[in-house]
Amino acid sequence: MPEVLRGVFFDGWLPALVPIRFTTGELMGRFAMDAGVNPATARDVARAVSEVARVRFSPGQLDHALAMMPKDLRVALAGAPLS
Numbered sequence: 001m002p003e004v005l006r007g008v009f010f011d012g013w014l015p016a017l018v019p020i021r022f023t024t025g026e027l028m029g030r031f032a033m034d035a036g037v038n039p040a041t042a043r044d045v046a047r048a049v050s051e052v053a054r055v056r057f058s059p060g061q062l063d064h065a066l067a068m069m070p071k072d073l074r075v076a077l078a079g080a081p082l083s
Contacts, residue, residue: 024072050077
């Protein structure tokens with residue numbers, strides 16, 4: 001709760017304005033910019049991050065999160081569609 005209160009009262013966060021929807025291309029562009037990687041390699045880097053998360057998370061946890069995403073985004077992050 002403290003993070004929400006800080007966001008609303010001090011950082012000007014407006015919960016009504018989230019979530020923001022992006023196309024997969026837009027998301028990869030933002031990822032490249034925020035991660036400081038070349039946009040041409042952003043998908044490869046995102047997949048590498050996903051693989052590290054898969055190892056670090058509880059079994060099935062990443063797959064559960066990815067299953068809630070659109071198919072094209074799952075492919076961009078995991079490299080292959082989940083069954």
